[in-house]
Amino acid sequence: MTELPAPPATRPLYRGGPEVSSLAWGMWRFSGDDIAAADRRVRAALDAGVTLFDTADVYGPDNGEPFGAAEALLGRVLAADRSLARRMVLATKGGINPGTPYDSSAGYLASAIDASLQRIGVERVDLWQVHRPDILTHPAEVARALEDAHRAGKIGAVGVSNFTTWQVEALAAHLTLPVVSCQPEFSPLAIGPLTDGVMDQATARGMAVLAWSPFAGGRLAEPTDERSRAVAAALDAKAQAYGVSRAAAACSWIMVHPARPIPIVGTQTPARIAEIPDAYRPRWTRSEWYGVLVAARGEPLP
Numbered sequence: 505m506t507e508l509p510a511p512p513a514t515r516p517l518y519r520g521g522p523e524v525s526s527l528a529w530g531m532w533r534f535s536g537d538d539i540a541a542a543d544r545r546v547r548a549a550l551d552a553g554v555t556l557f558d559t560a561d562v563y564g565p566d567n568g569e570p571f572g573a574a575e576a577l578l579g580r581v582l583a584a585d586r587s588l589a590r591r592m593v594l595a596t597k598g599g600i601n602p603g604t605p606y607d608s609s610a611g612y613l614a615s616a617i618d619a620s621l622q623r624i625g626v627e628r629v630d631l632w633q634v635h636r637p638d639i640l641t642h643p644a645e646v647a648r649a650l651e652d653a654h655r656a657g658k659i660g661a662v663g664v665s666n667f668t669t670w671q672v673e674a675l676a677a678h679l680t681l682p683v684v685s686c687q688p689e690f691s692p693l694a695i696g697p698l699t700d701g702v703m704d705q706a707t708a709r710g711m712a713v714l715a716w717s718p719f720a721g722g723r724l725a726e727p728t729d730e731r732s733r734a735v736a737a738a739l740d741a742k743a744q745a746y747g748v749s750r751a752a753a754a755c756s757w758i759m760v761h762p763a764r765p766i767p768i769v770g771t772q773t774p775a776r777i778a779e780i781p782d783a784y785r786p787r788w789t790r791s792e793w794y795g796v797l798v799a800a801r802g803e804p805l806p
Contacts, residue, residue: 505789511759513553513784515766517593517712518661518684522630524593526759527780528556528714530768534574535567543581548774550591552781558687558714558768560597560635561620571602575623583625595714596620597635597665597687608638613649617658632659633687637671647678654681663687663712669701676709685712690765692735692754693720695800698761706763715758718767719751734799742792748782755783757796 517524529549536542549557557578564573575596582589598616601607617632632653634646650662663685664672676683686706688697694717697703706713719725720732727733736750743753755767769780798804 505791507787507789508760508793510787511756511764511784513781514555515764517556517631518682519710521661521684522593524556524766525554526764526766527554527755527783528558528595528766528768529554529777529780530716530770531557531559531574531578532563532770533567533772534559534563534577535569536577539577539580539584542577543584544774545772545777546578546581546588548777549780550588552778554769554777554780555591556593556595556766558595559624560600561616561623562597562600562602562635565602572619572623575620579623579625589626593631594624594626594629595631595633595663595685596624596629597633599635599638606636606638606640608634608641608646608649610645610649610652613646614652617653621658628658628660630660631663631685632661633663633665633685634667634675635665637664637667643671643675644678646675647680651680661685663714665714665716669705672705672709683709683711685714687714687716687768689717690715690758691718691720691724692739692757692796692800693723693732695797698797703761703763703765713761713763713765715765715767718755718758718769724750724754731800731802734802735796738792738796738799742786742788746786748785749779752779752782753786755780756786757788757793759783760788760793 599608653659661684665687688702690697727736739750739753743750758765758767
């Protein structure tokens with residue numbers, strides 16, 4: 505049977521933007537005070553061919569650390585070796601204010617961007633994304649804040665995370681800049697973006713899709729119900745055929761979609777980080793890919 509096209513190892517992040525790896529490394533669990541250990545993780549990702557690094561200002565409290573801790577740890581690694589930053593395309597997010605919980609007012613976004621730059625120790629990030637939609641801020645106000653930061657050279661491009669398609673359209677209607685990326689949860693168990701318009705909007709607008717939690721928050725590693733076990737079995741068949749892990753098969757399944765989603769791999773173990781490129785190896789036929797989708801749906805396709 506004819507195999508679907510393999511995803512390239514690199515791609516433009518957006519039209520006219522920097523070339524990035526087709527897999528990203530995420531820093532939600534990037535934590536601790538051991539700078540040497542943190543440095544090894546960063547270098548492992550770079551050595552694996554990963555150039556797109558995804559973080560956020562709110563990464564820290566989930567690890568028992570302060571707000572901004574993951575960005576600050578990355579900043580300490582970069583301060584020790586400035587050459588590392590030149591090998592990275594940096595993406596971060598803001599707009600979550602614990603206790604509020606969401607704030608996209610112009611003043612807050614401006615302060616959040618400045619604080620992220622200070623923690624990371626850079627003058628500019630390549631991509632800055634609104635982390636969660638703030639229902640109480642008019643998109644025109646969000647747009648002005650993002651345009652001001654872009655004009656000041658603080659951010660290279662703007663994107664969104666966890667937005668609905670209409671929330672994207674509302675922001676885009678007031679922006680003079682393109683919305684270059686969206687960041688939905690997407691995995692062989694979280695298949696909503698395939699039918700809720702997110703993938704269709706991304707292909708229509710040429711937006712990069714940064715897929716968070718590609719392993720379904722660990723549910724693919726340790727399936728506990730009939731649905732997740734069926735998906736794991738379908739992935740295992742592909743993994744065994746190519747001598748890779750179930751995680752690599754899951755990422756390869758994600759990347760086959762015509763929107764060319766970029767899975768954000770969050771492992772913090774250098775040995776597992778080194779295995780990230782294994783996701784480029786599996787090839788899928790159309791029927792095999794749909795087989796995983798049917799398992800995820802728990803019922804046949806119409």
